[in-house]
Amino acid sequence: MAVRVSKAERQRLLREKINENPFYTDDELADMFGVSVQTIRLDRMELGIPEVRERIKNVAEENYRKVKTILGAEVVGELIDLELGKRGISIFEPTEDMVFVKTKIVKGQYIYSQAESLALSLIDAPAALIGVANIKYKYPVKVGDRLVAKAEVIRQRGNKYFVWVKIKVKEKEVFRGKFILVALEEDFLKKRSDTVEVGN
Missing domain, CATH: 1.10.10.10 (Winged helix-like DNA-binding domain superfamily/Winged helix DNA-binding domain)
Structure with a gap:
């Protein structure tokens, strides 16, 4: 008290x-x-x-400028912390148009998009792609839930980044993913897409 x-x-x-x-x-x-x-x-x-939403947006705007692989506007949620090549945090609040009509449960594609865009934001390269994703949805999410995603680069081997992303609502983990991202260099982006190899 x-x-x-x-x-x-x-x-x-x-x-x-x-x-x-x-x-x-x-x-x-x-x-x-x-x-x-x-x-x-x-x-x-x-x-x-200002209210919390405005404070979050102010912090996020600073972090969007650091992102190299995608545009800041492509990050799903508000990017509240970012250390390129190491870790990041985003906050996402799903809206009514993101749910299944019958159950009112948020569609998995939006949760995955938050995780994917946060993982991509960590990579210190002009572009990157998801090579492998091992994901698990652990608990349903509803409108009104605030999803806090934390991502960390676990290791880097050459142009491959191993990133873990965990998303929680309050203290409950609702999603986790292990991603292998492939960093692409500027000259690589100019090549034809049929010459790009992402997998093993």
Whole structure:
């Protein structure tokens, strides 16, 4: 249970918390400070701190500029952290048009696309392709779920990158994939597509 503090102190601590982790929601912050969501919103407005979606977009825009293999707009979700050749994190919130009508479960293609685009974003090359994908859907996803994907380059052998991607909703893993990506050089892209070998 949070200890009540003065408004000025709460706002100072709020700014500090959001600087530490810009992805806290108003609900999470309200729980931390033991106040209502409306109080947090008013504090944010007074401090000139945008809502979480805007904060995520601001961070993502910086990371999109780092991506080399695909356009930033092709990344599924918001790219909130990226260290080329090493690791990355994206957040994706599926919408109503991405579900099966009967079950309201998000179609797997959207979850896979988040994982694939994050894996591609990690590669420090002009272009890359998925050579091999070993994937597992572990739990159904619904609209309103926030998917947090974390990807890591496990090893690199020549122009092949071995990348693991795990996607969670809260603490529950809903998807995992092991990808082998093949990095392509600029001159390779100019060759005819029938000369490109992606597999083994």
